[in-house]
Amino acid sequence: MAKPSLASQKKVTAENLASLGVERLAEILVEVAETRTDLKRRLRMELAAGLGATHLVPEIDKRLGALETSRGQVTWRQKPAFLRDLDALRGLIADRLGRQEPDAALERLWRFLATHGATSRRLREREEAFEAVYAQAAGDLGRLLAGHDPHLAANALVEAAAAAPEAWSHWMPQTLATTPKTAAQIALTLAQARAKAAPGWIAVIRHLADAAGDVEAYAATYGAPALETPPVAGALARRWLATGKVEAAGQALRRAAPKPKGLRGRLAAPDFDWESAWIDYLEAAGDAAGAQAVRWASFQRTLDAGRAKAFVGRLDGFDDVEAEGKVFAYARAHDDFQKGLAVLMTWPALAEASRMILDRGDEARVEPDQAEDWAAKLRARFPAAAHRLLRKAAATAFKRRELKLSQRLTEEADSITI
Template identity: 25%
Template sequence: MSKKTLNQANLEKLGVEKLAALVMDLVQGSAALQRRARMELSAAQGPKEVAADLRKRFASLRRATSFVDWRKQRALVKDLEGLLAMIENTIAPDDPNEAFELLWSFLHLAPSVHERTDDSNGAIGGVMSEAVDLVAKLSPTVSQDGTTLAERILDAVADAGYGEFDGIIPATAEALGQKGLEHLKRITKVWADAPPSEQELEQYRGYGLTSSAEDSVRRNKQVTRSIILADVADAQGDVDAYMARYSEEQLTYGTIAPDVARRLLDAGRIDEAFDIVTRARTAEDGKSIRMFRYDLDAVYEECLEKQGKTEELTAHLRRTFEQTLSAPCLRKYLKLLPDFDDIEAEEAALDFAEAHPHLGAAISFLVNWPSLGRAARIVVARAEELNGDSYHTLTSAADALETEHPLAATLMRRAMVLDTLTGGKSKRYSHAARHLAECRSCDATITDYSDHPSHAQFLEMLRKEHGRKHGFWRLVDL
């Protein structure tokens, strides 16, 4: 490796004085780098110095009011991640209790940060989730009074307008202990049943809500209570308490039944789990589209397996594969078959997939199985059915088939080119130009285009029908 390569080993050879001068030069004009350098200097003095600097930085972030646009948001996220790293690497090893308090303060930054950012990409929320994960990591090592911590958690969760304390109860379960969890249950019920305070009512006034402010507060409290009590029930391993938050009808919802059934399975209550997931599957079957099929089916299959209902499980897996072309279902199905029967069954399944009416689904399945020869065969035979707008499926399939089946790869790329040009999708011109170049590179390896136009004929057709799309042709002719 060259002695000029920019890496840690080569930089260390510069010596302390040169590196210090280089750092001073680099941090000039960058507030973020200057803060990072000061933090590192504090770290050299010890955890207490770092903790003091972190609190100063938290105070600065709380006071800030200027809007952070998308250009500066990445730097803000990096800054927040750096603060978390300081807590984890510098404070936590020596003083987990201090690190816990700093993380709590960090989570309370969420409202002030969210109010001046557009977190549509979830980056800020992601950092807050990392902080909760770090709380979970520290929880077994901290010394906290369970009762006091329970009260802090209720205040934090009740006040969290941006979900920053989501998951805080599982994260602090060990620190809470049974005493803290029981106290949290009691105070949550009292808080939820108490008449709304003037401060709580004020939060809902003036929003043009159809219901009164009092009804809105009560409804919000009931939702929060349900979430808290469910998390406490999970922490205590109390499946019945977790289920109690739902009505009989809600237990048939595809969004709810899988989680409840999974908990029952973990508790060894297999028949109850089977009953819940079966009723939910029946409710979903009555709908035109089964939105939650995968989660329901996964738990249903586990129930059948634990009940020893192999024949029912085998029939279900085969039926599900035929409905969805699910590769995991087919693999499970084949494993349940006797030796040698699975080989014949796999061929039959691949025949079924090859004849599937939804061409895109068939291509995706056969490429990923993999059965590239079959995938190429249906592409060539059914080229007129190719949907060029399915560019995620066709791009990956074309890449997979290019080496051994260049004609099939070319036909899929042509479909994407035609979809882009016919639809006037100018934002995709660069992709279409790349696909056309890939068609050209495959041309030399295709000895027989069969009934399909050669590359030269296809190119001539494009110029004739789309010759005025100059933005595209400028990219092609580069």
């Protein structure tokens, strides 16, 4: 085995630091902790955790009390250390105290989550890292709630959500991921009994309805106009399908089906996600031919390769080969050159893509960056097509006055031996 280099031995890794020995590492930590309040607090808490819950709980309570009462702004310089300190506190409660005294940990996780409003006001700009700490705490809470009486868990959850519905509208999925269904059902009943118009409350009920497996309760959170919109109808239909209520899914989708528009009464193009749910409904209802017809019509309208693959994938024997040829022919002849070529390149059907480029090269309209990527895939087996594609892209870049890009594409094209 090769001896580690001097440079690798000087990298700050756990293995290399271990070689310093416990005493030297302790001396370094003490020195640094004298200049870093957050590190000193973390070390004190870790020492307390090692002594047991009776020593750790007062330290956690002290820090929670500071979060509950502090009002000073956290500057951008302080923010990284503040977020690390916040997440370390979460971990000490959920993991260290959670293993030693689960009930005490649960009580303090409720308090920790309740600090979100006060803490967020101390930050000039909230960010993903801050919200992620609280979202993870909500997940930790769900894990600890799983072992408790479902009625008590449900009551506590609804009380907390009612106090801060907007925050809980984001956290509820993490908490409910490990919460027993019984607790979710009880919490849903309790939440429905509360008439709240606060932002986020409806979303809380929807999350509870999902966890309880109550599609009717989920649907009841929407008014009639919303139920006629494709996104809501599609989401509702998927939930009905998941519970085996196929006809209920069909009814939900029909409410938002494309309607005639204009003087000639032509049907509007369907929403893509609604159409996906409609295909799933047709399959579940036993209308495989209808589902295939929708897939093909959708591909013709959108040139979505996923639709085409699903269409071909449902066929057996030589039928799938014939259908694949039908897809390629349609893509090659499509008016939108780039969209048609994209289907062939992502399939991948490089021979068909090469033929399309050479047959229709004069009308090729492809974004230079995309053309460069595609040419890289074509040049080994189909150098003439790669050369033509790069030349056309270089001309497009030149017309846009992107001269450096045009020159690079031209040089790349010239490097291909045809």
